Amino acid sequence: xxxxxxxxxxxxxxxxxxxxxxxxxxxxxxxxxxxxxxxxxxxxxxxxxxxxxxxxxxxxxxxxxxxxxxxxxxxxxxxxxxxxxxxxxxxxxxxxxxxxxxxxxxxxxxxxxxxxxxxxxxxxxxxxxxxxxxxxxxxxxxxxxxxxxxxxxxxxxxxxxxxxxxxxxxxxxxxxxxxxxxxxxxxxxxxxxxxxxxxxxxxxxxxxxxxxxxxxxxxxxxxxxxxxxxxxxxxxxxxxxxxxxxxxxxxxxxxxxxxxxxxx
Numbered sequence: 001x002x003x004x005x006x007x008x009x010x011x012x013x014x015x016x017x018x019x020x021x022x023x024x025x026x027x028x029x030x031x032x033x034x035x036x037x038x039x040x041x042x043x044x045x046x047x048x049x050x051x052x053x054x055x056x057x058x059x060x061x062x063x064x065x066x067x068x069x070x071x072x073x074x075x076x077x078x079x080x081x082x083x084x085x086x087x088x089x090x091x092x093x094x095x096x097x098x099x100x101x102x103x104x105x106x107x108x109x110x111x112x113x114x115x116x117x118x119x120x121x122x123x124x125x126x127x128x129x130x131x132x133x134x135x136x137x138x139x140x141x142x143x144x145x146x147x148x149x150x151x152x153x154x155x156x157x158x159x160x161x162x163x164x165x166x167x168x169x170x171x172x173x174x175x176x177x178x179x180x181x182x183x184x185x186x187x188x189x190x191x192x193x194x195x196x197x198x199x200x201x202x203x204x205x206x207x208x209x210x211x212x213x214x215x216x217x218x219x220x221x222x223x224x225x226x227x228x229x230x231x232x233x234x235x236x237x238x239x240x241x242x243x244x245x246x247x248x249x250x251x252x253x254x255x256x257x258x259x260x261x262x263x264x
Contacts, residue, residue, distance in 0.1 A: 007253045011065055013060075014060035014064065017053055020053065021051075021053035025051065027050075029047075031043050056075065056082070059071055059075045063253075072254035075250060075254075079247050079250060083240060089233075093229045096122070096226075097119075102223065110162050112216065113216065114219055118219065118223075122225065126222060136212045136213070139217070140208055144171065145185065145207075151184070158183065165220040169221075170212055172187065173199060174216050176195045176197065178191065178195070199216050
C-alpha cells in the first residue's frame with residue numbers, strides 16, 4: 001500500500017473515531033445527570049472508554065498527519081494491546097456462556113432457570129451480597145413484576161404467556177412450589193408448598209419482595225447476562241476484524257513513514 005493511501009486512510013479513520021469518542025464522553029456525562037443509581041453506575045466505564053478511544057485516535061491521527069514513525073509505533077502498540085484484550089475477552093465470554101439454557105416445565109410456554117446450571121464466575125458474582133443488593137434494587141426499580149397484571153388482564157392470559165427470564169424467575173415462585181396463581185401478580189401462599197425449597201419460603205406477593213431474593217431470580221439474571229455477553233462477544237468478533245484491518249493499514253503507514261525519513 002502506498003504512503004499516501006495508507007496515511008490518508010489512517011488519518012480519516014482516526015478523525016472519525018475522535019468524533020465518536022466525543023459522542024461517547026457526552027453520553028457518559030448525560031448518564032451522570034440521571035438520578036437512577038443503576039444508570040449512574042455506568043458513568044465511569046463509559047467515560048473511560050470514551051477517553052481511551054479519543055487518546056488512541058489522536059495519537060493515530062497526528063502520527064498519520066505528520067508522517068511521524070514514533071507516534072505511529074505508539075498507535076500500533078496500543079492497538080495491538082486492544083486487539084489482544086478483545087480476543088481474550090471474546091474467548092472467555094464464549095467459554096463462560098457455554099451452558100444449557102433453562103428447563104421446560106409441563107404446561108408453561110416459558111422456561112425456568114436453575115442457578116447451579118451456570119458458570120462458577122456467574123455464581124460468585126451473583127452470590128456476592130453487595131453485588132446482588134445493587135442488582136436487586138435495579139430490578140425493583142424496573143418494576144417489570146408489577147406491570148404483569150396490566151399486560152395480562154386474566155389468569156388464562158397469564159398462564160399462556162411467554163414470560164421473559166426475569167419475569168419467570170423474579171416475579172413468581174418456582175412452579176415446583178405448587179402455589180396457585182390468583183392473578184398475574186398474586187399467588188395463594190396459604191397452600192402448603194409441594195416441594196418446600198428455599199425459594200418457596202422466600203417468595204412474597206409484596207411489590208418490593210416478590211422472588212427477588214430467590215436463586216431462581218439470580219438464575220434469571222445470569223441468563224440475561226449470558227445473552228448479553230453472547231451479543232457482546234459476537235460484536236467483538238466483528239470489531240476485531242475491523243480493527244485488524246486498521247492495524248494492517250497502520251503497519252503500512254508506519255513502514256512508509258520510516259522509509260520516507262530514512263531517505264533524508
